[in-house]
Amino acid sequence: MVSRSDALFELCDALLCTESPVRTLVDLALARRGHGVLYAGINRGRTGVARLRRAPAGVPLPRAADGRLVRAVDVSPCLRPDADTSSDRSFCHTFGRGLGKHQMVPGRSYSIVAALETGRTSWTALLDAIRLEPGADVAAVTPGQVRDVVERLVDAGQWRDGDANILVVLDAGYDAPRIARLLADLPVEILGRLRSDRVMRKPVPVPWICPPQGGRPPKHGGEFVFGDPATWGAATHGAATAQGWDRLHPRLTRRAACLDREGPLPIIEGTVIRLTVEKLPGGGVNKPVWPWWSRMGATTQDVDRCRQSFLRRFDLEHAFRLLKRILGWTRPRLRGSGAADRWTWLILAAHAQLRLARTLACCVRSWIYRAQRQWPWPGHRPIGLRRNIRHGQQDLSSSLPAPPPRPEVKRQAQRLSHVAGFAS
Secondary structure: EEHHHHHHHHHHHHHHHOOOOOOOHHHHHHOOOOOHHHHHHHHOOOOOOOHHOOOHHHHOOOOOOOOOOOEEEEEEEEEOOOOOOOOEEEEEEOOOOOOOOOEEEEEEEEEEEEOOOOOOOOOOOEEEEEEEHHHHHOOOOOOOOHHHHHHHHHHHOOOOOOOOEEEEEEEOOHHHHHHHHOOOOOOOEEEEOOOOEEEEOOOOOOOOOOOOOOOOOOOOOOOOOOOHHHHHOOOOOOOOOOEEEEEEEEOOOOHHHOOOOOOOOOOOOOEEEOOOOOOOOOOOOOOEEEEEEOOOOHHHHHHHHHHHHHHOHHHHHHHHHHHHHHHHOOOOOOOOOHHHHHHHHHHHHHHHHHHHHHHHHHOOOOOHHHHOOOOOOHHHHHHHHHHHHHHHHHHHHOOOOOOOOOOHHHHHHHHHHHHHHHHH
C-alpha cells in the first residue's frame, strides 16, 4: 500500500474479521474511522500492484498428485448497469435464471488466474487479475496474462528444469489451439473446452499414395465431427467415461487472428477428449464435454489426469462465489476503473490471507466438531473458515506485543491527565 495505507489495511482487516457477509463498505467501517475514509482510500489510494502480483508466487502453492502445477483461467464480471457516467464499461456475458437465457449486461470483466488444489476441498490460490478493456479480445489477453504468471513462478522457483509442464485449464469461450501456439515456448500445456459442434481434422495417412491424376500432398485428413459418431473411429485410449483421439487439429482459415498472417497456415495438433457422466445430480440433460489438450501421444493415465484436472476447474466458480457473496466483491458501487481495480486486489489479498490461515483457524474449537462427528470440519471450507478467523486472531494476538498508541489517543490521554492535575 503506497498511499492511504492505514485505511486500506483496516478495510482488509474488516473483510477478514466480519462474521456476516459484506453488504456495503459502511458495515466495514471501524470505530475509529468513518466510512468516508474507506471510500477515500479506495478512490484515491495507491497500491503496489506489481508487488501484489509477485507475493502469491513466493508462497507454497498447491500441486497435483504427480507434482505438477495446475492453473485455471476464467472471466468473472462485476455488473454495473446503472453506472451511466462510467465510460470504461463493456458488455459482460451473463446467464439468466431461465434455461438458455444469455444476457449482455454493462459492467467490468476481470480475467483471473488461480492455482487448483486436490482432495476434498474447494480452495484455490488466486494469482492474478486483469480488467478487460472495452472491446478486448480474450484470446489475445489470456496468453499475455498466462505468460506473466508463468515467468513469475519460474523466477520464484516454483518450476525448475526437469519438472512436469504446467497445465493450464480453460473453459469454453477460449481458442485453446491458438493459445497453445502462442505459448509454445513456455513449459505449459493447454487443456481447453471446445464447442460440441466443432469439426476437427485427422492427420494425413502415412504413407500417402499419390492418386493417378497427381497433385500436391494434402495438409488435412478426414473430418472428425463431434456430433457424428460415425466419423470418430476407434479411440486411441480411455474408457467410456473419458475417451481420447490423438493428433487432431482444427482447419485454420485466413480470417480473425490469421487474417494478416503471411505464408502457409500452421497445423496445431493435439488430443481431443470426450467426457461423459452416467447421471447428473440435478437430473439435467447429460451432454458430453469435449476438451482439447495441446499434448500428443497421451496414455490412458494422461487422459484420466486431464479429466480430473478439468473437473477441478469448477473450484474456481466456488472462489468467485466466495468473492462476490461473502467478501462483497461486487457490492460497492464504484464509479472509476482505478477504484474497481484497487478493490479487486484488496479482495484478492484478503482471500490469500484466508487461505494461508487455514491451519491456524482450523485448530480453534476443533474438538467440538470431532465430538459431534462432523468431518470434514467446516473450518476447512472457505465460508466456514471465515466464521472462525476471529478466534484464531485472538489466540495469535495474545502472544504479540501491544501496538503503540495512536497520536490522537496519546494527546487525549495527556489532556485528561492535565485536567485531573488542575482539578486536584
